[in-house]
Amino acid sequence: MSLKKSFFLIVVILLIDQVSKVYVKTHFMLHESVAIFSWFKIYFIENDGMAWGTKLSDFTTFISDRSAKVILTLFRVVAIFGIGYWLYDATKKQGSKILIIAIALIFAGALGNIIDSVFYGVLFDDSISQVATFLPETGGYDTLLYGRVVDMLYFPLIEVDLPQWVPFYGGKRFNFFEPVFNVADMAISTGFIMLIVFNKKAFSKRTDI
Incomplete structure (x- = not known):
């Protein structure tokens, strides 16, 4: 797979990601939601930390939230250059199609969240x-x-009130799947899953491009 094709894939993902974020940001108030199906909702939240809303300052007592935010953002910017070089190197060395697609997905997702x-x-x-x-x-x-x-994709596939006899969580509301994410997160997750599931194919050299 050529660098040109991987660049096209990145642009498409970035456009879908940013258009969806700008639309939600300019049409929804924070925490507003719309049910598309019973198991899928557009639910607008904002995340200023890492995955699942975690903050770097949650793990340290000497870094303020704003300082941690800058550190995290700058780390992401540096990381995107590393991923970009990885993609360039993989295409130059005629890496497998799976590897190049996976790196392109990770790059596009990371860049999409960096823009935010x-x-x-x-x-x-x-x-x-x-x-x-x-x-x-x-x-x-x-x-x-x-x-x-900006996060907005919410899939509450299962929403039930747990019976009282369930240890620790009895009587509480159980949601699966609870995290809210975006297109960029999906691209990153898909890229990593491809590298894990198709590890041998991803890192085997191919001769056709």
């Missing part, structure tokens, strides 16, 4: 109790590097 983290703070105003505006006259909700990642 770096720019969304200055491109949009806040979404709390209002629908955000793109390029508001009064300025964005924060500065560069302090943007929050």
Whole structure:
């Protein structure tokens, strides 16, 4: 698979990711949701940390949330250059199609979330109790590097009230699948799953491109 084809795949994923995020950001208030099916909802939340809403400052006591946010964003920026070089090197060495597609998916997903983290703070105003505006006259909700990642895909496949006899969680509401994510997250996860499941094929050299 050529670098040109992998670049096309990256552009397509980025467009879908960013269009979906901008649409949700400019049409939904924070925590607003719309049920598409009983098992699928568009549920708008924002994440300023790592996966599942975790923050770097959750693991340290000497780093503030804002400092941790900058560190995480800068780490992501550096990492994207490394992934980009990996993709270039894989195509140059005629790596397997599975490997190149997987790296392209990871690159596109990482770049999609980096765009949110770096720019969304200055491109949009806040979404709390209002629908955000793109390029508001009064300025964005924060500065560069302090943007929050937009998540909206929610799949509550199972929602039940657990019986009282269940240890520790009896009487509580159980949701599966509870995390809310976006297209970029899907691309990253798919890329990593491909590398794990098709490990031997991914890292075997192929002669056809």
